[in-house]
Amino acid sequence: MGKDSGIGVLDKAVMILHVVADQPCNLSELCDVTGLPRATAHRLAVGLEVHQLVTRDESGRWIPGPTLGxxxxxxxxxxxxxxxxxxxxxxxxxxxxxxxxxxxxxxxxxxxxxxxxxxxxxxxxxxxxxxxxxxxxxxxxxxxxxxxxxxxxxxxxxxxxxxxxxxxxxxxxxxxxxxxxxxxxxxxxxxxxxxxxxxxxxxxxxxxxxxxxxxxxxxxxxxxxxxxxxxxxxxxxxx
Missing domain, CATH: 3.30.450.40 (GAF domain)
Structure with a gap:
């Protein structure tokens, strides 16, 4: 899913952005689609959320955040x-x-x-x-x-x-x-x-x-x- 820059944490974060752009995801869904360990997916998604690259919808699922726009x-x-x-x-x-x-x-x-x-x-x-x-x-x-x-x-x-x-x-x-x-x-x-x-x-x-x-x-x-x-x-x- 996407290109490999050789910078693992960056590639994983970008993969999360692509996934939540396709469909809203909770943590379990994010892990299923990305194949990332639960702790890793949670840490990266929360980090992206701090920078408002992702945010959460009414049901608590991650979606693209306002910083992207x-x-x-x-x-x-x-x-x-x-x-x-x-x-x-x-x-x-x-x-x-x-x-x-x-x-x-x-x-x-x-x-x-x-x-x-x-x-x-x-x-x-x-x-x-x-x-x-x-x-x-x-x-x-x-x-x-x-x-x-x-x-x-x-x-x-x-x-x-x-x-x-x-x-x-x-x-x-x-x-x-x-x-x-x-x-x-x-x-x-x-x-x-x-x-x-x-x-x-x-x-x-x-x-x-x-x-x-x-x-x-x-x-x-x-x-x-x-x-x-x-x-x-x-x-x-x-x-």
């Missing part, structure tokens, strides 16, 4: 770079938390997060991996996902294919208390030069501020930010 997000990324130029203005306009998400498999990863300087905020750290089952950004990314991914996502989603059809028609999505109690959000798609949806811009904040129909208040601004990122991707020379 943060490291990937800091690599040169045209979408992220374009978003960093456009999203601060959206945050200033709305006063709410702003994020850029990209779909990776059946998860969405926060590539950029811009938070208000004070007050209540919906903090999603860069590199965070969230499920595709709920939230306006998840719905935007699902609306333009490939059929196989969409079928998998809809098995656990709080939304339906009919909802996604409406999102494709109007060009934005909203959610109220789907991902987290008391949080509302609005999202719109970012497209590359070929027109494919490659990310979703999102604003999120308390329902008390955003309202029960946040799209009526902020959809136009979110779409404008997403279009600004799209324009930079389509014409990189202007960025």
């Amino acid at each position: 943060r490291l990937a997000a800091t690599a040169r990324d045209a979408v992220r770079e374009a978003a960093l130029l456009a999203l601060p203005r959206l945050q200033e306009t709305t006063g709410e938390s702003v994020q850029l998400y990209r779909r990776e498999g059946v998860e969405r990863v926060c590539l950029v997060a811009v938070e208000p300087p004070t007050g209540l905020r919906d903090t999603v750290p860069e590199g965070s991996r969230l499920p595709m089952s709920a939230g306006s950004a998840a719905k935007v990314l699902a609306a333009w996902a490939d059929p196989d991914t969409l079928r998998t996502v809809l098995n656990d989603a709080v939304y339906s294919e009919r909802t996604l059809a409406d999102i494709r028609r109007r060009g934005w999505a909203q959610s109220v208390a789907e991902r987290a109690a008391g949080v509302a959000s609005v999202s719109a798609p970012v497209r590359d030069g070929s027109g494919a949806v490659v990310a979703a811009v999102s604003i999120s904040g308390p329902v008390d501020r955003m309202g029960r129909r946040p799209g009526e208040k902020w959809a136009t601004d979110v779409i404008a930010a997403a279009d600004a990122i799209t324009a930079r991707l389509d014409s990189p020379a202007r960025s």
